[in-house]
Amino acid sequence: MDLAAYLEKTQEIVDKTLMREYGDAYGDLYKASSHLLLAGGKRLRPAVLLLSADAVKKGRSDELLPAALALELIHTFTLIHDDIMDSDRERRGVPTVHTLWGEPTAILAGDVLYAHAFEYLCHALADDRSRVKAVTILARACAEICEGQQMDMSFEGRDDVTTGEYLEMVQKKTGALYAASAGIGALLAGGTMVQTDALFQYGLRSGIAFQIQDDLIDIISDTEKSGKDRGSDIRRGKQTLITIKAAEAGLDLAPYRRDLTSEELDAVVQQLQDLRIIDEVRAVAVEHADAAKKALSLIPPSAERDMLTAIVDFFIARGS
Secondary structure, three states: OOHHHHHHHHHHHHHHHHHHHHOOOOHHHHHHHHHHHOOOOOOHHHHHHHHHHHHHOOOHHHHOHHHHHHHHHHHHHHHHHHHHHHOOOEEOOEEOHHHHHOHHHHHHHHHHHHHHHHHHHHOOOOOHHHHHHHHHHHHHHHHHHHHHHHHHHHHOOOOOOOHHHHHHHHHHHHHHHHHHHHHHHHHHOOOOHHHHHHHHHHHHHHHHHHHHHHHHHHHHOOHHHHOOOOOHHHHHOOOOHHHHHHHHOOOOOHHHOOOOOHHHHHHHHHHHHHOOHHHHHHHHHHHHHHHHHHHHHHOOOOHHHHHHHHHHHHHHHOOO
């Protein structure tokens, strides 16, 4: 099975299970909790968890679906809260939770998913010691996601953010949950300490590469192709690696913190290309992707390990 077929199969399984669990939600709180969860998504974090489990012990993924669902619930919890903080009106092609039920209910809806996630994780078929460790990993990841989000918001009022600060932020905001996905999958499947740490590092580095590519997609891919509002990061003055590298090269993007036409965005991209900023940023994404693949060298060869490698390639090829 190739990666595309595997992701499609995993998405179908996760979608069906979530529909069974949340499709008959009652009351505003639970309808709000299930709204974004059932709106779709690629279910990449559950796929990483299940692949990591099978990479260390073939066949264990069948018993770890609850853990995979836990990672998807945590991801959705972060999206609900992010949408509130960013005042976003749409997510996954549907209105955001806070636009339909208001901010107080949306906050609680995210909190419900957060609580349910740990309940699901405890239902995974594994020994008690491993489940306790898995809960610890996920709890730490959630704290780091909050730290990363706070850093990201604080950057918007600054023009002196460094590359190091940016990489620390994306490691926490995005890398932490991919690291937890891979690490928990290996841990619950019975992987060794070395295997679990290797897959944790794989998830961490691939998550960083994922976020850097996301920043590139924001400006180089059109809205129809990417599903994102093109150029929104520049208009909002968001501090990304693109902005940081541009400033280092003497290009000030502050004048573009306004509504921009497609032609103006094209002109910005051309300036970034002329200064080789796009290439420089992409090289950083590739560097972290390569580090993720290197971590996999500690895992025995298998079809699952090959697909984990392919996921990293997919992460940095998106939007190209």
